[in-house]
Amino acid sequence: MLLQGNExxxxxxxxxxxxxxxxxxxxxxxxxxxxxxxxxxxxxxxxIQMEDEIASLGAVIxxxxxxxKSMTATSGPGFSLMQENLGLAIIAEVPCVIxxxxxxxxxxxxxxxxxxxxxxQARWGTHGDHPIIVLSASTVRECYDMTIYAFNLSxxxxxxxxxxxxxVVGHMREKMVVDDEEPIEIFNRVKPTMPPExxxxxxxxxSGVSPMANFGEGYRYHVTGLTHxxxxxxxxxPDEIGPFISRLHRKISSHFAEIQVAEFFRTDDAEITxxxxxxxxxxxxxxxxxxxxKGLKVGLLKLNTLWPFMRIAVEKVLQTSKILIVPxxxxxxxxxxxxxxxxxxxxxxxxxxVDGTIITPMEILDRIQEAVS
Amino acid sequence: MSSRFEIRLGGSGGQGIILMGIILxxxxxxxxxxxxxxxxxxxxxxxxxxxxxxxxxxxVEIDYPKAMKxxxxxxxxxxxxxxxxxxxxxxxxxxxxxxxxxxxxNPRAFQVPFTRIAREKFKxxxxxxxxxxxxxxxxxxxxxSKAIEAAVLARVPKGTEKMNRDALKAGMAAAKRAKRExxxxxxxxxxxxxxxxxxx
Numbered sequence: 240m241l242l243q244g245n246e247x248x249x250x251x252x253x254x255x256x257x258x259x260x261x262x263x264x265x266x267x268x269x270x271x272x273x274x275x276x277x278x279x280x281x282x283x284x285x286x287i288q289m290e291d292e293i294a295s296l297g298a299v300i301x302x303x304x305x306x307x308k309s310m311t312a313t314s315g316p317g318f319s320l321m322q323e324n325l326g327l328a329i330i331a332e333v334p335c336v337i338x339x340x341x342x343x344x345x346x347x348x349x350x351x352x353x354x355x356x357x358x359x360q361a362r363w364g365t366h367g368d369h370p371i372i373v374l375s376a377s378t379v380r381e382c383y384d385m386t387i388y389a390f391n392l393s394x395x396x397x398x399x400x401x402x403x404x405x406x407v408v409g410h411m412r413e414k415m416v417v418d419d420e421e422p423i424e425i426f427n428r429v430k431p432t433m434p435p436e437x438x439x440x441x442x443x444x445x446s447g448v449s450p451m452a453n454f455g456e457g458y459r460y461h462v463t464g465l466t467h468x469x470x471x472x473x474x475x476x477p478d479e480i481g482p483f484i485s486r487l488h489r490k491i492s493s494h495f496a497e498i499q500v501a502e503f504f505r506t507d508d509a510e511i512t513x514x515x516x517x518x519x520x521x522x523x524x525x526x527x528x529x530x531x532x533k534g535l536k537v538g539l540l541k542l543n544t545l546w547p548f549m550r551i552a553v554e555k556v557l558q559t560s561k562i563l564i565v566p567x568x569x570x571x572x573x574x575x576x577x578x579x580x581x582x583x584x585x586x587x588x589x590x591x592x593v594d595g596t597i598i599t600p601m602e603i604l605d606r607i608q609e610a611v612s
Numbered sequence: 613m614s615s616r617f618e619i620r621l622g623g624s625g626g627q628g629i630i631l632m633g634i635i636l637x638x639x640x641x642x643x644x645x646x647x648x649x650x651x652x653x654x655x656x657x658x659x660x661x662x663x664x665x666x667x668x669x670x671x672v673e674i675d676y677p678k679a680m681k682x683x684x685x686x687x688x689x690x691x692x693x694x695x696x697x698x699x700x701x702x703x704x705x706x707x708x709x710x711x712x713x714x715x716x717x718n719p720r721a722f723q724v725p726f727t728r729i730a731r732e733k734f735k736x737x738x739x740x741x742x743x744x745x746x747x748x749x750x751x752x753x754x755x756x757s758k759a760i761e762a763a764v765l766a767r768v769p770k771g772t773e774k775m776n777r778d779a780l781k782a783g784m785a786a787a788k789r790a791k792r793e794x795x796x797x798x799x800x801x802x803x804x805x806x807x808x809x810x811x812x
Contacts, residue, residue, distance in 0.1 A: 241638045241648070266656075350656045411677055412634060412650040414641045524675040600676050 242415045244382040244408040245270035245312075248338055249278065250417050251386030252310055256425060257336070258284035259309035261298030263291055263317060266350040267406040268340035271312035292317035296324035299335045303328075304462060306453030308390055312338040315357055316347055318364070325399055326365035327464045329487070332441070332449070334393035334428060336386070338402045340409040341517075343595050352595035353406035355517055355568040361401045362546045368484065370491040372498055373401045373546035377520040379413040385500075385543060391426040392498060396490050397448050403545060405568070407518035407597055431458060441469045443482070447490030491547060500543035501552040505531065509538025511607060512560040514553065514577055516542040519566050519598050526603035537607060545573065553580045562610050566590035566598045586610070615671040617754055618679035620699070622692030623709075626659035628741035629688065633665030635745060635763045636755060640669050643759035649677040662691065669754060684752055686744060687713060688726065705752055709744065719797055722751050724790045729782050739779040742768075746783020751791065757784065 242250070249271050252260075260275045272288070279286040285302070289295040295311045302309040313321065318339045328335055341357050343349025357364075361373045372392050376385040385402055393400040431438050431450040440460040442449050452458030461471035466483060468474040474483075491498070504527060506512055511530075515523040520541040530537040540556050542549055556563070563585050565574035574589045581587050590606050592598045619636065623629040630652045641648035647670045655661030666679045685700045686707040687693040693708055697717045700706060708716055711727035724747045730740035742764060749760040761780060768776045 241634070241641055241650070351654055407651060407677065410652055412637055412648075413674075414648060518677070521675045521677055528675070597678060599678075599680065601680065 240415060240417060241412050242379050242417070243270055243410060243412050244376070244379050244404060245340065245410065246274050247379045247382035247415060248312065248386045248402070248404070248409075249274035251383035252336070252390070253278055253282060253284075254383070254417075254419065254423065255308065255387040255390035256427070257308045257310050257390060258282070259286075259299065259302035259307045260284070260311065261287045261289050261295045261302065261309070262311040262313065263289055263295050265292075265314045265317050267342055267409050268312045268314045268317075268338065270409070271338060271340075292320035293324060296321045296328070296335075296337065299337075300324060300328050300331070300333045303333045303335050304331075304454050306456075308334070308394070310336040310338065310390075312340070314340050314342045314350075315344045318357060318360065322360075322365040326367060326369065328399040329365065329369045329371070330367075330464055330466070331462050332397040332451070332487075333399070333462075334397050334451075335399050336389045336393055336402060337399060338386070338404070341403060341405045343593075349595045351406065353518060353568060353597060354593070354595065355403075355405055355519070355572070356593075357403060358545060358567075358569065358572040361403055370398070370488050371401065371546055372396070372398060372491065373403055373544070374500070375403045375516045375543055375545050377408055377517050377541065379408075379411060379415050381543070382408065383415065383417070387423060387425070388500070391424065394426050394428045395448070396494065397428065397451055398491065403517070405517045411518075435459065439469050440471050441467065441483070443469070443486055447486045447493065495547060498544055498547060499549050499552065501549055502539075502541040502543070503552075503556070504539040504541070506538035506540060506556050506559070508536055509556065509560050510536040511562040511564065511610065512538045512540055512556040513564045513566065513603060513607075514540045514542065514556075514573070515566055516545060516573065517568075519568060522598050522600045523566060523603055525600035526607065529600065529604055530607050535607060535611060542573070548573075548576045548580070550580050553577055557581065557584050561585050563587045564590060564603065564606055564610065566592075566603050566606070568592050568598060616674075617669040617684070618682045619667040619669070619684045619686070619754070620679045620682040620696060621665045621667075621686050621688075622696050623663055623688030624659075624691070625654060625657055625661040625663045627663065627688050628738070629663040630654065630665045631767070632741045632745055633667050635760070635767050636748070637667045638767065639755050639759040639763035640667070643762050644756055646670065647672060647674050649674040651677050662695075664692070664696075684748075684754065686748060688740065688744065689713065690715065693717065707744070707748060707751060709740065720794070722747075722787070722790045722794055724783070724786045726783065726786075729786055730779065733782055734775060734779055736775075739775065742776050742779040743783035743786070746780035747787035747790070748783075750784050750787035
């Protein structure tokens, strides 16, 4: 089947068990809602087009609290509106998946052109010191796989997970076989096993993740955006606030290794490594192949997890590489993180493009040749 | 790299350029069993803006999904012809809709009046893209006639199959005429024209 990246996201969501979508159409993410508006009712799920993106994520949070795997999809302007409820999902620990198909910004920007400008917004867009998981994809197949993975992580850690793709990947069509028989790992949230009267909804556990009861199954508890105690009621006690915020961070940071997804291409002997993600990773791969043909020892580190930042992967390529090249369709968002991890070990060369077109293999190759000469 | 074949389709929004790309990618990818990647680029307008669709064909997995130096350029209006012609490989194939492209940059271009055929034969300019796909399948070996027909019929709305099949056939017939015209064109004699055709 010839599938679009956006269509693959929708199929991946269904495969992961998503049965609720609340959203508002926006280019270039509309096809995700389009497909799910047809497919969800067929599998007993619910599709709602809400009045805006604020309400969309609100509906998603509500549906997830009721026990249904839920998602929404949007692009830059809608993602900005979602930041408020994103914080609510983080503090109330409600699993959900938010897909942001990045287009040119700021504001309404370039609706039909690609960009990678929302990497930092995905990390820090909502206020407060919070952890977040952000994934990316660069092929149609990866759109499918990473959507499933996003649902698994959100269920496992009771946290919103953001899938950041871009217009090129979202609208690109490639051949893909959707096989519902293919074995894949699906993770469902841990539910309480104790009787309702013993249930403490935000109790600390060794993993930092508390069991989550579905609304309406007899487990009564309070959900709030205020900083709360283990029972879910607002608290102003420092001895409750501190441990709560620490636990929110710990449940992600102590599982760092599980959240890391990266691909290494010929990095074993690479003296120059390109670090890329999304559609630019495809240009980088072509540039790497052509540089190798010219006899240059170039490798590629493709990041599929953007946040928490994959420090270990970058440290690994730093063992052989003296030059790192970070091409991005923004003014330098991931390259800042690379520089932070690098700490002066290698030369970090940025390649930034913000004209609404994808970075070409030629441009990366030119940067490689400049670097070696 | 040698197995990579890059196709760019250009025109204005509303001509069905992106649908053409999808059908072509489906024909080559699903029915002719090659690796394909189809991408698109268009403005925010529903109609009238500039529209571009690209199909990359390869025997191996495709990395960069856009055309760098197209091997085949099919343009449905003057603007995209002017904009994209310089990107075409020197030995690349140029196909133009001669209804709307009046200034052809290269005498060796294949000139077929897709829009006029659609308007006169089918009373619908809408099928010009299908006529063009028919012609494309005859002028290059990148897609088989069988595959393109199967892909068109799988994509078009129910009830329009006959019209679309006829449009495809009309495009194929027009392409054969264009090819005969093409052989009459005077070009430097170093390379026999028949050889040029075979090399495609």
